[in-house]
Amino acid sequence: MGRSAAWLAALLAALVLRPVAAGALTAPPGRAWTGDTTLTAPAFPFLVGPRLDFDATTGTLRLATSARNFGTADAFGFEWADSAWRQTWRIGAGTLRLWPVLSPPGTYHLVWSSLETSPSRATFHMAGVAGGQLQQVDTLASISVPQTECSAAVSPRRRWAAVGDYYGGMDNTLRMFYSDTVGSWHEVPVSGYANGGVSVGVLDDTTALVVWGGLDEGLEWATLRGTTWERGAGDPAYFGMYRIRVRPHPGGGHRVAWGMPRRYLALSHFANGAPGPVEWLDCNFPDPDIFFARTDTPDLSRDERERPVLAWGWSDIYGVLGICLCLPTESGYPVAEVVPNAWNAIAPTVAVDANGDVWLAWQQYRETVHWMHTYVTAVAAELAVTGSDSLRRVAWRLSEAAPGSRWTVLRGVGDELPVAVAGVAAGSGVELAWQDAAPLAERARYRVRRESLNRRYAWTSDEVGWDPATATGVALERIAVVEGRVELRWARHGRTVLEPRVERRTEVRIAYVLEEGVLRRALRCLTAALEAYARRPAPARA
Known part of the structure; x- marks a missing residue:
């Protein structure tokens, strides 16, 4: 050739x-x-x-x-x-x-x-x-x-x-x-x-x-x-x-x-x-x-x-x-x-x-x-609802991190069909939550939906119920800075308000010395302790 x-x-x-x-x-x-x-x-x-x-x-x-x-x-x-x-x-x-x-x-x-x-x-x-x-x-x-x-x-x-x-x-x-x-x-x-x-x-x-x-x-x-x-x-x-x-x-x-x-x-x-x-x-x-x-x-x-x-x-x-x-x-x-x-x-x-x-x-x-x-491709797991008739916390965990993904909270009250009540955008982590401040006097059902413009790729979680008759959970209601103090305000069923205060002072500002993950775990432990306190037996009457 x-x-x-x-x-x-x-x-x-x-x-x-x-x-x-x-x-x-x-x-x-x-x-x-x-x-x-x-x-x-x-x-x-x-x-x-x-x-x-x-x-x-x-x-x-x-x-x-x-x-x-x-x-x-x-x-x-x-x-x-x-x-x-x-x-x-x-x-x-x-x-x-x-x-x-x-x-x-x-x-x-x-x-x-x-x-x-x-x-x-x-x-x-x-x-x-x-x-x-x-x-x-x-x-x-x-x-x-x-x-x-x-x-x-x-x-x-x-x-x-x-x-x-x-x-x-x-x-x-x-x-x-x-x-x-x-x-x-x-x-x-x-x-x-x-x-x-x-x-x-x-x-x-x-x-x-x-x-x-x-x-x-x-x-x-x-x-x-x-x-x-x-x-x-x-x-x-x-x-x-x-x-x-x-x-x-x-x-x-x-x-x-x-x-x-x-x-x-x-x-x-x-x-x-x-x-x-x-x-x-x-x-x-x-x-x-x-x-x-x-x-x-x-x-x-x-x-x-x-x-x-x-x-x-x-x-x-x-x-x-x-x-x-x-x-x-x-x-x-x-x-x-x-x-x-x-x-x-x-x-x-x-x-x-x-x-x-x-x-x-x-x-x-x-x-x-x-x-x-x-x-x-991430899905929501461990969906849980805690809190009172005046404030509830809806929390879930993603199966994998999906930064920028959007999740819709669906709520159905009584026998009504669930409707969208909030949207949450995911960050770099896997834990998401939303505070529901709507007063409720009857049972409710919650779901979260993974959003996609193409509906074939949307996904909805199983339903989780909340009943005011049996609710004993505690929800974190507010984090505020007041006169050099960090105030953490929780609410429990029955409108009782619990207000533990965690303080750290400096000459010029409050110093946040805990990393985000450590702070989240600390708040979770504190919330669990408050839930246990809310479930304690009533004192015996003389």
């Missing part, structure tokens, strides 16, 4: 046999991953370019995606409903692609392009969604079809949209628009190319942060303050950056991620409209000697965490496509993992719901959208 033939055989073997990843994808503590599931729409077997968004204000998880059916194009919106995706809106024929929009909590907006009569031209649109319905559609401009990158952001007073218009007939291909009124848009003269991507964030009600870059420039950014375009000092070190994503940071500023023509993803924190140091994120690729074409299409979860969840695409020189997922820890970002079941996958998107579960979706190349999510 000649040298050329041997080289070709090796290349074909790499294309066919190269594995993407082996084993299961790591989940956060106390959780596991569901299997991946496909999503389609009626008459559209191919859904492309998905976008996940979780709105913590309304508790709504949304997925927006473009759709294809052998020459026909459209776009659909879905909302999660108990255990399945429910279609809510549809844009209409000719829709090319949806792009990310940063919307204020409680609102949802879309930006997209649609075909014009010319095959090389498209119309740039934006609209809000309310009640699951598409609102008034605004037309911003005529733009080019090939390789156009778009982005938008919304504040309470203004909307912005940017596009890398490659063939717009302008000296500079970056175009910027703003609107203060539905139906009215204004274009601002700006400079820049943005042939590798553009992303828009909000600095205040009338100021936008715009980050872009590409093959003709490095990392570039500017602010649009009112109608004034102020360009920052670009950094050519990131020449070739690709597909930028901006997300607001709960502590202020923005997280900005972008792909590069190498194996690492770049992540920076923009403060006051300027970038900070760049953090390079790696992935556990199966072949350490893999030759990379690039990382691209990053997405960041939008939640109140210090560090968002990240997902991004990658490709090697053989044309293999895959996805990396990075779950942050308290100490930072570890090495990301290749998603094992995302073979030839592109356009990943991530979200974190109110229960702390991670949702991941992507487009399978030349196929449709796949999605999966984590769910809590």
